[in-house]
Amino acid sequence: MKYLIIIAILGCMFSVTSCAKKENPKPEAPKQEMEAETPAQDSVQHKVLSxxxxxxxxxxxKKWDVKGESAEAVSESEIRLNNIVAKAYGGEAEATITADQGVYDKTKNNVRLEKNVKATIESTQVFAETFVDVSNQWPEDSKSKKANNKEKTVITCDGEVEFNYEKNQAYFNKNVLVVGEAGSINADKITINLDPATRKVKDINAEKNVVIKKDDNVTYSEKATYTEEDKKVVLSGNPKVVIYQEGGVADKLLGK
Structure with missing residues (x-):
């Protein structure tokens, strides 16, 4: 599933331990590299331009990189960034994430992104099929797409995005919208749990006001949970499925 591959890569972006711009990485926490593009006398202590x-x-x-402007050390462990561009590199998908602001915590090894957060992913695999095709009730037209063609998925939200690498979790908050060729998922919050050993997706949890759309078909629920092990989606909290499909069960019962 495309969304799953994407999220796994997003989680892995900051989970790899290495030193910035070194050919032979050491098994230690990532080190940030700040570079001032103006003379030293013009820069302010603890604040640089990149x-x-x-x-x-x-x-x-290179597995991933994060670049920002106006980096400022707000504490011994936190660095505030502006105009952030983060990229993840993988064999099956590549992701670019942009945000107006963010904070990197080097002790907790996590990153919080905020304000106009947008993730754009290009993947060679159809990712949303299992999440969108709930209980295989919807047409399988999208499964006929060529797997070799790259597809673009865009993830946006109005709140913070946090990658917690100690807990192997990624959080997207407030009006989270995932849009791909297979359909869209909208929820107040989406949490992704990763396997600590493999960094692969274990499960995805969409919470509060969950709406999954594919063409004219829509599901509504308060929670939707996808588990990678059994590749199933479970809707809970007053689930409702609206299906518009010619030649379906209803048409057969009505003799159409």
């Missing part, structure tokens, strides 16, 4: 943080895999290849 910030670059990179994560490398065991072979030294």
């Amino acid at each position: 910030f670059n943080l990179e994560g490398l895999d065991n072979k030294g290849a």
Whole structure:
């Protein structure tokens, strides 16, 4: 599933431990590299004009990077960034995340993004099929798409986005909207849990005012949970499914 691959990559973006801009990474927490683009005498202490943080895999290849402007150390452990551009690199998907502001906590190894957060993902796999095709009740027209074609998915939200690498969780808050070619998911909050060993998605939880759309078909619920192990979606909290499908069960019962 495309959304699952995407989220796994988003979670892995900041989970790789390495040093910024070093060919031979050491097994230690990522180190931030701040670079001032103006002379030293013009810069203010603890505040520089650019910030670059990179994560490398065991072979030294870039796994992810985070760049920001006007980096400022607001405490011994936190660095506030402006105009953030974060990228994740993978064999099956690539993601670019932008935000107006964010805070990197080097002791907790997590990043909080806020204000106009937008994630754009290009993936070679159809990701939303299982989440959108609830109980296989909807047409399988999207499954005929070519798997080799890259598809774009855009994730936006009005609240904060937090990647907690100690708990292996990613949180998207307030009016979260995931839009892809297979359909869309809207919820007040979406939480993704990752496997600590493999960093693969274990489950996805959409909470409060959950609306899943595909074409004219819509499901409503207070919670929707997807588990990777059994690849099923469970709707709870007054679930409602609205299906518009010619030749379906209703048409057969009515003799159409």
